[in-house]
Amino acid sequence: MDSHVNGERVAEIDPQNPYASSSKWRHQESTKYARHEAQFQARDPTTAGTTDELANYLNQTRIEPQVNGHGHGQAAGNYQPISLAHGQGQPAEDVVASHSDEEGTDGKDIVCGPLLNYRRMEQGYWYGSVLVVTKGGGKDALFEPLLVLRRAMGQGDEKTRHVQDAQVYGERLYSDKRNTFWAFGLSVPLEAGETRYDYEVLGLRYSTTHKPRVNSFYIPAANESMRMMFYSCNGFSVGTDEDAWSGPCLWKDVMRKHAAAPIHVMIGGGDQIYNDGIRVNGPLRTWTDIGNPKKRQDYPFPEKLRAECDDYYLKNYIRWYNTEPFSTANGQIPQINIWDDHDIIDGFGSYVDKFMQCDVFRGIGGTAHKYYMLFQHHLPPPPSTYTSDFATHDVDGTQGIDPNQLIDTYVAPGKTEPQYIVGQKPGPYVAEHSFNIYTRLGARIALLGIDARTERTRHQVNYPETYELIFQRLRNELQAAARSGQPIKHLILLLGIPIAYPRLTWLENILRSPLIGPVKLLNRRFGVGGGFFNHFDGSVDLLDDLDDHYTAKTHKIERAQMIVELQKISAEFSVRTTILGGDVHLAALGRFYSNPNLKIPTEEDSRYMVNVVSSAIVNKPPPQAVANLLARRNKIHHLNSKTDETLLDLFDKDPGNSTRTANHNSCTMPSRNFALLTENSPTRSPDGFVPGHGADAPSHSFLGSDGHSPLHHGEVGAGTKHKAAADAEHGQGHDGSLDIRINVEVDQHDPEGLTESYGLTVPTLTYRPRTQASSRAISTATSQSERQQR
Numbered sequence: 001m002d003s004h005v006n007g008e009r010v011a012e013i014d015p016q017n018p019y020a021s022s023s024k025w026r027h028q029e030s031t032k033y034a035r036h037e038a039q040f041q042a043r044d045p046t047t048a049g050t051t052d053e054l055a056n057y058l059n060q061t062r063i064e065p066q067v068n069g070h071g072h073g074q075a076a077g078n079y080q081p082i083s084l085a086h087g088q089g090q091p092a093e094d095v096v097a098s099h100s101d102e103e104g105t106d107g108k109d110i111v112c113g114p115l116l117n118y119r120r121m122e123q124g125y126w127y128g129s130v131l132v133v134t135k136g137g138g139k140d141a142l143f144e145p146l147l148v149l150r151r152a153m154g155q156g157d158e159k160t161r162h163v164q165d166a167q168v169y170g171e172r173l174y175s176d177k178r179n180t181f182w183a184f185g186l187s188v189p190l191e192a193g194e195t196r197y198d199y200e201v202l203g204l205r206y207s208t209t210h211k212p213r214v215n216s217f218y219i220p221a222a223n224e225s226m227r228m229m230f231y232s233c234n235g236f237s238v239g240t241d242e243d244a245w246s247g248p249c250l251w252k253d254v255m256r257k258h259a260a261a262p263i264h265v266m267i268g269g270g271d272q273i274y275n276d277g278i279r280v281n282g283p284l285r286t287w288t289d290i291g292n293p294k295k296r297q298d299y300p301f302p303e304k305l306r307a308e309c310d311d312y313y314l315k316n317y318i319r320w321y322n323t324e325p326f327s328t329a330n331g332q333i334p335q336i337n338i339w340d341d342h343d344i345i346d347g348f349g350s351y352v353d354k355f356m357q358c359d360v361f362r363g364i365g366g367t368a369h370k371y372y373m374l375f376q377h378h379l380p381p382p383p384s385t386y387t388s389d390f391a392t393h394d395v396d397g398t399q400g401i402d403p404n405q406l407i408d409t410y411v412a413p414g415k416t417e418p419q420y421i422v423g424q425k426p427g428p429y430v431a432e433h434s435f436n437i438y439t440r441l442g443a444r445i446a447l448l449g450i451d452a453r454t455e456r457t458r459h460q461v462n463y464p465e466t467y468e469l470i471f472q473r474l475r476n477e478l479q480a481a482a483r484s485g486q487p488i489k490h491l492i493l494l495l496g497i498p499i500a501y502p503r504l505t506w507l508e509n510i511l512r513s514p515l516i517g518p519v520k521l522l523n524r525r526f527g528v529g530g531g532f533f534n535h536f537d538g539s540v541d542l543l544d545d546l547d548d549h550y551t552a553k554t555h556k557i558e559r560a561q562m563i564v565e566l567q568k569i570s571a572e573f574s575v576r577t578t579i580l581g582g583d584v585h586l587a588a589l590g591r592f593y594s595n596p597n598l599k600i601p602t603e604e605d606s607r608y609m610v611n612v613v614s615s616a617i618v619n620k621p622p623p624q625a626v627a628n629l630l631a632r633r634n635k636i637h638h639l640n641s642k643t644d645e646t647l648l649d650l651f652d653k654d655p656g657n658s659t660r661t662a663n664h665n666s667c668t669m670p671s672r673n674f675a676l677l678t679e680n681s682p683t684r685s686p687d688g689f690v691p692g693h694g695a696d697a698p699s700h701s702f703l704g705s706d707g708h709s710p711l712h713h714g715e716v717g718a719g720t721k722h723k724a725a726a727d728a729e730h731g732q733g734h735d736g737s738l739d740i741r742i743n744v745e746v747d748q749h750d751p752e753g754l755t756e757s758y759g760l761t762v763p764t765l766t767y768r769p770r771t772q773a774s775s776r777a778i779s780t781a782t783s784q785s786e787r788q789q790r
Contacts, residue, residue, distance in 0.1 A: 232582020
């Protein structure tokens with residue numbers, strides 16, 4: 001199918017793939033485009049190679065797909081949260097759907113959803129929300145939908161036949177002539193056992209046949225923690241041959257595991273959607289094609305362009321969130337999300353400051369934030385977003401309400417939810433406040449999610465004031481939990497980018513070298529170097545990816561301060577911190593831990609923190625040579641004199657019978673993947689809670705071991721043969737530890753998305769303060785260690 005742009009007939013980009021990243025450092029280009037250019041051959045990610053492959057990969061020109069295109073492009077209902085008391089509720093009345101005189105404009109057509117979110121637990125109740133998007137709208141509601149929730153009958157319930165149905169009308173979050181967003185608040189009691197709830201939205205017609213009309217979800221027992229699933233990078237790079245990667249098939253494996261042992265929450269670590277296609281076949285194509293970075297920087301973002309970008313983000317969200325099997329998972333496993341750059345556009349926040357301040361970046365930052373709040377948080381967006389037409393109305397970095405954007409539009413009054421920690425001032429490029437998250441994940445686990453994109457610049461991830469808010473809230477919550485008699489034993493820290501990860505300082509130094517200057521000049525004058533320089537600010541394209549990392553030079557101090565603060569909190573509340581991070585499109589397992597010379601058992605080590613690196617669930621991995629290079633860089637690093645860090649050799653074999661890594665590489669896996677985390681509940685033990693030690697753990701001392709060896713019993717035998725990797729044994733212990741399982745795709749060509757599992761166990765923490773005598777011994781050992789390092 002052909003399209004016309006500026007009077008020229010051009011081949012239209014694949015409509016199934018309007019999203020993803022430009023960065024070949026993390027992603028290969030499409031095989032289709034490789035054949036077109038014929039100057040480089042797309043490599044098979046499952047074949048072995050030599051270092052020549054890496055050299056060719058780093059030296060190749062990074063070129064954009066040679067296609068043009070374009071992509072263009074309501075009074076609030078009564079809101080009543082569902083609140084089910086034990087054995088009580090109101091029976092639901094059926095709502096008969098009827099068509100208006102004009103088919104599809106009566107507000108009864110669901111174009112996206114239902115999408116299920118988890119919010120928090122408090123006072124014995126589970127709180128969540130359901131979102132549906134309907135066709136049509138405006139200032140007046142066309143139709144007020146009704147959601148019905150019923151507790152599924154369990155064993156023994158049939159005898160009592162309690163009335164369990166409850167109904168609620170939707171809260172209208174946002175509505176314009178295109179679509180209306182309805183949110184339904186849910187509140188259900190925690191019970192002695194795991195409980196299933198069924199829900200349906202009555203009176204509406206579905207635009208898709210695959211979406212279940214009745215959806216179910218599970219909440220844990222009152223004295224149990226949640227089973228968690230973690231994923232990131234949920235989309236394809238621009239130009240990727242999706243058929244060669246069997247589409248988003250790993251979601252089939254997620255749903256198989258959910259059917260075997262219900263997942264209570266799925267945690268999105270960023271890039272839940274790829275919106276990069278906005279610059280390839282969307283309204284920013286003209287802007288992207290401007291060769292001069294200065295002219296690109298000065299390009300305005302008027303209301304017309306804002307409306308086109310708004311339409312692009314809306315349609316891309318609806319398309320992707322309707323894509324199976326991700327679509328079904330969204331309606332049956334409650335979500336918690338933070339965002340990252342691809343939820344906006346590749347590299348957003350990590351280009352040079354002068355360029356990030358340009359009208360176009362400020363404009364798309366605000367527009368992407370609008371739909372991030374609606375689709376991923378079920379919250380009303382700001383009344384209007386940035387345009388260069390209205391920029392003179394800025395107050396303290398925040399644009400005033402633009403009346404042009406409120407024509408035939410309804411926006412609900414702004415609100416938050418108790419689980420959010422909202423930044424005190426707007427971000428530097430997205431004129432909105434960061435939304436960080438603290439929420440309890442059942443009886444003994446809590447999650448802290450840091451919004452590391454809204455406030456990000458090339459030189460900071462978050463404002464110092466935001467860290468103060470976050471850590472004060474964390475201390476308050478942990479203290480309240482301890483006082484309640486139900487302390488938090490595991491803290492899950494959610495970050496968009498891995499924080500315990502190999503450094504690439506040598507590559508940063510090369511790309512920032514003065515030697516690059518003349519090449520950059522030739523690129524600006526004559527186009528020399530092609531795609532080696534990015535299409536935004538003209539800098540070396542890899543630098544935005546490198547600057548995104550916590551291990552980048554510019555974030556080194558901020559990174560260290562955050563880890564040290566977490567160590568203090570872990571010690572103060574005897575809580576084990578485990579970090580989740582994605583972005584890098586491969587699987588790995590990083591760890592911080594006390595310097596071996598301190599001889600602190602891991603079970604008592606507040607510095608021991610695992611960083612589960614799980615990425616991507618959909619996007620293709622980097623070349624094998626890149627993963628092997630990272631493994632070569634897996635040195636033992638010293639965060640400070642008391643803390644070391646390195647990756648664990650988790651991958652004892654490649655998945656299935658494939659060859660994904662070199663023989664020396666057991667720590668980075670370039671394959672699609674997702675992670676599962678489950679507590680080994682102490683309630684299963686008749687003898688009570690035995691912190692930190694497996695029931696059958698052999699007596700063995702790990703004191704003095706460094707990170708290239710197991711640091712505790714839970715790391716012994718890590719990989720495919722570990723009990724945490726086995727379906728029958730994962731999460732079935734009773735010592736309070738945390739089983740972690742990374743599920744890695746076996747065959748990219750298999751549409752069933754089968755995976756092989758790699759596991760380890762993280763012990764709980766029993767912190768014991770050091771005595772003065774032991775502190776002196778530690779100081780002596782540390783000094784000796786530092787002399788040896790010198």
